[in-house]
Amino acid sequence: MRVLVTGHEGYLGGVVTPRLLAAGHTVVGLDTGLFADRVLGPAPPPVDTLRGDVRDVTPEQCAGVDAVVHLAALCNDPLGDLDPALTDEVNHRATLRLAAAAKSAGVTRFVFASSCSLYGAGAAGVKLTETAAFEPVTPYGESKVLSERGLWALADDDFSPTCLRNATAYGFSPRLRGDLVVNDLTAHAVIAGEVPLRSDGIVWRPLVHVEDIAAAFLAVLEAPREVVHAKAYNVGRSEENYLIRDVAELVAEVLPGSRLSIAAGAGHDRRDYQVSCDLIQAEVPAFVPQWTLRAGISQLAESFRRFGLTSDDLATGRFQRLARIHELRRAGLIDEAMRWSRRP
Template sequence: MSGIQRVLVTGGAGYVGAVLVPALLDVGHEVVSLDTHWYGKDVLDAVAGDERLEILEGDIRDPEMVRKAMAGCDAVIHLAAISNDPSADLDEVLTKEVNLDAVKLLVDEAVSAGVKRFVNISSSSVYGVREEQDVTEDLELLPLTIYSRCKCDVEEYVRETSKAHSGFVGINLRPATVCGWSPRMRLDLTVNILTMHAWRNGVITVFGGAQKRPNIHIADVVEAYVQSLGWPAEVVDGEAFNIGYENHTVMEIAEMVRSEFADGEVDIIVTDTNDPRSYHISSEKISRLVGFEPGHTLRDAVRDLKRAFDSGSVQDWDDTRYYNVKHMLSLGVGEPD
């Protein structure tokens, strides 16, 4: 789509946002980052001096702040959320406010502001636990949690809004679990956790192991989000796309991580799990319709993480900002089980 210059990124200081914002600047966009900065204000320091970047601290539940952030924007890439199932379970009322109600407000304001394209970042967890060999976009969604139910409801709202308003292109993207290094690092995601445990402890603890976890390198999801601003409207309007690459079991990922360390340096211990989530997504549609192909492997992500750890990029492993649930509890959100 031509004419997209100024882009609002909600959650611009989050794990993916902190990589996406510089990427958008690199290809010439003006960017507005709207974030609560719950996890710190410094993650965009490397680009904070760029005159094309406006950094706003605010909440997507605040209509005035949303209108301020949206002013003059041609597109929205919506990342902001109470992210992942455990975090969302801490306070279901808050989760609904942020992950559903506020997003409907965001979509409505985007229409009113004349935004041309709204890229909604959903989740592959909307499929629930599946037995199909290839989980494709045309399968019925079977959300298991408040997090994935909100994602489903938002997808429907974006789709219906795009149908109702000519010139407003709504896209739903369902990424696999993201992995790799970010200035706003998360150490509570599968590949990142296993690599951290290997590096710090020489032991990887695998809970279960047989459940499949589709993963994708952070550089690849960022590239998909950047490219989505230019995909043909007639092809993508109202559509949903999986964004994945490698579907491995947790045990296979653990073995991959171990192989990046010296022989005998890392052990694997297997224990039971009460987390049944298992899904393996197909990314054939996004490849066929818009030509998107990932360029990085999970092994690349492990190597990037190990390199960052070796260089001392993580100074305090106990900093709660690396762990969403711990940090939300430190902010007074919810109570531990």
């Protein structure tokens, strides 16, 4: 297939794109370039790139494409909280604009990077399935709910959207995000010998390795249309739900010599949910997740050491998404709408 991947220069894109190429698909990337030079280790293989904002995609840019993998977004709660109206514009309205453009151009498959964040404050002690009620507690989570609803409205005999509700991602990508909980805890353990909890750690979160997310996108793209048409799937492993405090303790265990600490001002996180990922493994058997949290922590630590991650990398906008946006704004390179004023 010829696949348009939005956000191919982001954290997920740095792993999804090579996976699609290795499977023999042709990839065209679309990215505004906010994080294009944020690379740790060897850069992913280059692909033909449309340099533009996902808010501006036209049907002409989708011509000749068989499938869209839509990853581009304001990718976490801190970014989403910065400007809720902008989050709605980028994550929700632009998603539906892109889907409509793709449908108009004759694209038949659309795979959307949704999130388990839409469950928000799920029922304690219950692994939520895809039929669970949505309880988003942040603008980011709300944007995923609205996007999914809009995509279902576009589904018909000629256009098949599938929503992958990714668990909280972790693991090494050459386009690293240091603001993800497992990546953050492991990085501090490697660099400073400290595992700093930034909340009280007594909430549940499902976790999934970025390589398994990439495997899910590939498996859904290649699955029979009638199986995945207008379907949503939780992506991860049902066994990989963790209390955040237990995650921190496992990091300290895997990396001897590091110690667990509670960051000053740590409070309670309202996001608290577990999920079941049984449906995707039952309906899309080509998706076989490979990673456990313990193995992922070891992979991260080895990669951080090999590629020389530094304390400055953790404190600046090199791999912290919100810090990067603030840096670009202070430099006058992007405006309040996160559009380029001038490119460096």
